[in-house]
Amino acid sequence: MMDGIQQSISEQQRALVQDMFVHGVTQAESVFEAMVAQPMQVAVDAVQVIDVPRLQQQVAENYDVHLSWVFMRFTGLVSGSVAILFPSDSITVLINTLTQSTMRSYEMDIFRMGAITEVGNILMNGVIGKLCDTKQGEVSFDFPDYEELSADDCLSVGQQGSVVMTANVHFCVSGLYLSSLLMLQIEQESLTSFFSALEAGGVE
Template structure:
């Protein structure tokens, strides 16, 4: 299957951008309640790229080590969702979620649990909204915490050294009055992109009718 056969049409891309926007906005609202500060979001960027290109897109923005909450999702379309932070930001997020009065030792002890909880809330909120708007259901794995550079984080489908094409859906965010910034990314392989394209077609028909 070539990249041309799975590239989303402009209308499908617009529909996916709108759906993701709504999902991420709801997830950001949940994060705002957790940290007590406004969350600023970028407009989603959606591209079909190689895994290495996806890794470079993050690497161009962050030269430091990264921490990510990773959840795989499956259903009518499947893939991997990542909530990514520069490693230096992760403890700032833990402090914001768990309490500013914690000592440095307590922060380190709580890092894994707090990051997993935060990732679960945000990624579930985003994916749940997408599934609802597409009138389907998705199953998510338990959150995992991974650390490394972009190459480690985006080796989602790169078994046996392959570098397959993926749908790279990317949003960056920051928390006002906190030293917290990060990224939300979703990676889907070619069969998943094809399935998603069909669901987006159904969504467009429901919203604007058969003339779309």
């Protein structure tokens, strides 16, 4: 049975969210390939609209004890946040491959944090950057933040009172495979403006 949030989102709106995610990840893939000068596949699937408790449950059930996440808040015509969650071990291997580095798994130096933040930032901007282009108003973005999470911190993921849209994002480069969770949270009072922006072409 669908919860109240799922019932309030039409199939057309759900399709707009999926198109936004796919468009953003496709944009990010071309940026990544230019950065690393080698083929890199980035794909998206399992786009869904859920509430915060279901998000927390999903993270707790499907992700390891040690997590890395990059998140960014935005305000204006549409307010909310966007984040991407990685298993710490996997993202460290991916970063080491992309940068030809040999840093240890949990070595939290400035370089590693910056590299993971940049990967997350490229993806997040690909997905929601076009909100700035809507003619109905302006959206301002904060700088992205990086944090390490433990399994116990999963209960803090999500903003109560927001509508959560998630998708699995998969990376494949140099024989390495990594899955991550992309989360877009829109404050309830901004939901109408968000979908109006999508329908008006603010996100293609």
